[in-house]
Amino acid sequence: xxSEKVIFGFFIVLALTLNFGFFIGDIDSMAHHNVYELFAAIxxxxxxxxxxxxxxxxxxxxxxxxxLVADLQLIVAAFIWGYAAHVSAAGVDxxxxxxxxxxxxxxxxxxxxxxxxxxxxxxxxxx
Numbered sequence: 001x002x003s004e005k006v007i008f009g010f011f012i013v014l015a016l017t018l019n020f021g022f023f024i025g026d027i028d029s030m031a032h033h034n035v036y037e038l039f040a041a042i043x044x045x046x047x048x049x050x051x052x053x054x055x056x057x058x059x060x061x062x063x064x065x066x067x068l069v070a071d072l073q074l075i076v077a078a079f080i081w082g083y084a085a086h087v088s089a090a091g092v093d094x095x096x097x098x099x100x101x102x103x104x105x106x107x108x109x110x111x112x113x114x115x116x117x118x119x120x121x122x123x124x125x126x127x
Contacts, residue, residue, distance in 0.1 A: 011048040012118055015070065016111040018044055023108050027101045028094040035081065038104065042074045045107070048114075059121055066114040073107035 018041040025032025049067040052060065077100045084096035092100075 008051050009118060009122075011044060011051055012111075012114055015041065015045045015048045015067075016108070016115050019070070019074070019104060019108045019111050023101060023104045025101075028097050030092050030097045030100075033097070033101060033104075038074065038078060038081070038100075041104070041107070042071070042078060045070050045074055045111075059117065062117060063114060066110045066117070070107040070110040070114070073103045073110065077101075077103035077107070 018037060022033055022037040022041050045067065049064070049071055052064045052067050055061075055063060080096060080099050080103065081092065084090070084092045084100075088096070090096070
């Protein structure tokens with residue numbers, strides 16, 4: 001068993017599951033979305049991105065692209081949350097909540113694509 005592939009797969013799947021855990025719930029209620037889960041999703045997604053830098057194949061480039069998209073969307077969601085919570089007079093209202101959860105949904109889609117590519121690559125590998 002290749003430990004590098006295990007770690008790579010672990011972080012890709014963990015990024016997806018943390019993102020999904022944050023995304024699930026009412027889109028306009030921040031009571032259903034935990035700030036620490038968003039933070040964990042960002043950190044794990046960034047780790048997964050770093051792990052994807054070494055692959056020089058075409059599929060590796062697609063892996064990296066999906067990871068960068070997920071990172072960007074999650075970071076934008078965090079900035080919106082930070083702005084709404086600490087700068088905006090309205091606070092984290094429905095409009096901000098919808099934007100935060102929507103951006104995490106975009107990251108979730110990018111992570112799903114990444115996991116589908118990982119499974120497809122695993123299925124094509126010959127021993």
